[in-house]
Amino acid sequence: MSKDRDYGFGTRAIHAGAVPDPVTGARATPIHQTTSFVFDSAEHAASLFNLQTFGNVYSRISNPTVAVLEERVASLEGGRAALACATGMAAQMTALLAILKAGDHIVAASTLYGGTVGQLGIGFSRLGIETSFVDPEDPENFRRAIRPNTRAVYGETLGNPLVNVLDIEAVARIAHDHGLPLIIDNTVASPYLCNPFAFGADIVVHSATKYLGGHGTTMAGVVVESGKFDWGSPLSKDKFPEMLEPSRAYHGVKFYETFGDFGYTMKARMEVNRTFGGSLSPLNAWLILQGIETLHLRMQAHCRNAMQVARFLQSHPLVGWVNYPGLPESPHHALAQKQFRSIDGLPGSSGILTFGIRSPDAAKAGERFIDACEFLSHLANIGDAKTLVIHPASTTHRQLNEEELARAGVRPDMIRLSVGIEEADDIVWDIDQALRQAVR
Numbered sequence: 001m002s003k004d005r006d007y008g009f010g011t012r013a014i015h016a017g018a019v020p021d022p023v024t025g026a027r028a029t030p031i032h033q034t035t036s037f038v039f040d041s042a043e044h045a046a047s048l049f050n051l052q053t054f055g056n057v058y059s060r061i062s063n064p065t066v067a068v069l070e071e072r073v074a075s076l077e078g079g080r081a082a083l084a085c086a087t088g089m090a091a092q093m094t095a096l097l098a099i100l101k102a103g104d105h106i107v108a109a110s111t112l113y114g115g116t117v118g119q120l121g122i123g124f125s126r127l128g129i130e131t132s133f134v135d136p137e138d139p140e141n142f143r144r145a146i147r148p149n150t151r152a153v154y155g156e157t158l159g160n161p162l163v164n165v166l167d168i169e170a171v172a173r174i175a176h177d178h179g180l181p182l183i184i185d186n187t188v189a190s191p192y193l194c195n196p197f198a199f200g201a202d203i204v205v206h207s208a209t210k211y212l213g214g215h216g217t218t219m220a221g222v223v224v225e226s227g228k229f230d231w232g233s234p235l236s237k238d239k240f241p242e243m244l245e246p247s248r249a250y251h252g253v254k255f256y257e258t259f260g261d262f263g264y265t266m267k268a269r270m271e272v273n274r275t276f277g278g279s280l281s282p283l284n285a286w287l288i289l290q291g292i293e294t295l296h297l298r299m300q301a302h303c304r305n306a307m308q309v310a311r312f313l314q315s316h317p318l319v320g321w322v323n324y325p326g327l328p329e330s331p332h333h334a335l336a337q338k339q340f341r342s343i344d345g346l347p348g349s350s351g352i353l354t355f356g357i358r359s360p361d362a363a364k365a366g367e368r369f370i371d372a373c374e375f376l377s378h379l380a381n382i383g384d385a386k387t388l389v390i391h392p393a394s395t396t397h398r399q400l401n402e403e404e405l406a407r408a409g410v411r412p413d414m415i416r417l418s419v420g421i422e423e424a425d426d427i428v429w430d431i432d433q434a435l436r437q438a439v440r
C-alpha cells in the first residue's frame with residue numbers, strides 16, 4: 001500500500017498488514033500452519049535469538065499469519081504495534097504481566113466485564129498483585145485510589161452489561177499525572193467506533209472473539225501499544241525499571257532502549273507470551289482476519305439495528321426502561337457523542353443494550369421472555385452477527401446476592417441484548433412477540 005496516502009478504515013480493514021504471497025502469488029493471507037521456521041545458517045539463527053534480526057523462530061513467539069492480524073489491528077487502532085493472544089483474557093493478562101509483578105497495584109473500573117473482575121480481583125491477587133475497583137462515573141475516583149505501588153490504570157470504553165461510557169480523556173490525564181499507562185479494553189466499541197489512543201490511552205486490549213471476529217466461531221485476543229508512552233520519563237522511570245534495564249528473561253535486552261516505541265510490545269511478546277504461552281494459533285488468526293474484512297460494514301449494521309430496537313423498546317407499553325448510549329435520553333449520550341463515530345447523526349454505540357420488562361414479577365417475566373424468543377439465541381456471548389439475548393440475574397450473575405447485584409448495576413429484571421445484523425424488522429418482531437408471551 002502507498003505510504004503517501006492515509007487510507008480509510010474500510011481499506012485498512014481489508015488490506016493492512018497483508019500483501020499477496022511473494023512465493024505463490026496467493027491473494028488471500030496464507031495460513032502458515034507450522035510450529036517452527038528453518039534458519040538460513042548458524043549465524044542467522046544466532047542473530048534471530050539475539051533479537052538483532054527480525055524473523056520467525058517458533059510460533060509461540062511469532063508467526064507470519066498471526067503477524068498480519070497484529071499489524072491489521074494496530075493499524076485500525078492507530079497504534080504502533082500489537083501482539084495477538086489465544087483469548088481476550090490472555091490478552092489482558094499479557095498486557096498487565098508485561099509491566100506488573102508481585103507487590104504492584106492496579107486501579108480499575110468496578111463496571112468491568114465479569115471475567116476481568118475475576119482475573120484482576122481473584123486471579124492476580126493470588127499472584128500478589130492487588131486491584132482497587134472504583135466507580136468510573138467520576139474519573140476523580142481513579143486518582144483517589146492511586147498508591148505509590150500503582151502500575152496501571154484500567155477501564156473499558158463501553159462497559160458490559162451496563163453499557164456505561166468511560167471518559168477516556170479524563171482518566172488518561174489522571175494516569176499520566178502519576179506517570180502511569182492507561183489500559184483500555186475496547187472490545188465492545190471495536191476500533192471502528194472508537195480509537196482510545198485518540199483520547200490518550202496508552203495500551204488497548206481486545207477480545208477479538210467478539211466484534212473483530214464477528215461470527216461467534218473463534219476465540220482470540222489482541223494487545224495494542226500506542227507507542228507514545230514514555231517509560232523513561234522522570235515520573236515513570238522508577239516505576240518501570242524492567243522496561244529500561246537489561247532483561248534477565250531475555251538475553252539482557254533493554255526493551256525500551258532497543259525497540260523504542262514498540263518496546264512494550266516486544267517485552268509482552270518475549271517475556272510474557274514466550275514464557276507463559278498464551279499465543280494465538282495461525283488458523284484462529286486467519287479466521288479473525290476474515291471477520292475484520294467486514295468490521296466496518298457490520299458495526300454500522302449493529303449500530304443501526306440496535307438504535308431501531310432501542311427506539312422500539314422505548315415506545316413499548318410492556319417495557320419499563322431501556323439503556324443504550326446511542327439514545328439522546330441516555331446519561332452517557334454526550335460522552336458517546338464525543339468518543340464514538342457518528343452513524344446516521346447519532347453516536348454509534350455498538351449492538352449491546354439492556355432493558356427491563358414492566359411487570360409485578362419482572363425477574364420471572366425476564367426468564368419467560370428469553371424462553372419465548374424464536375430466533376434470538378439464548379447464550380453468554382456478545383458481538384456475533386446473530387442477535388443474542390440473556391437474563392444476567394438468572395445466569396451470568398446468578399451467584400451474586402441482591403446487594404452485589406446492585407453494586408454490579410445488574411437489576412433483577414435486566415435483559416441484555418447483543419443486537420445482530422439480521423433484518424431489524426425481524427429482530428423487533430421476535431422481541432415484540434416474546435414480550436407479549438412473557439407477561440401473559
Ligand SMILES: *Cc1c(COP(=O)(O)O)cnc(C)c1O
Binds near residue numbers: 113219
Ligand atoms: C469477552 C470479553 C473478554 C474476554 O475475552 P475472551 O475472548 O472471552 O477471553 C474481555 N473483555 C470484554 C469486554 C469481553 O466482552
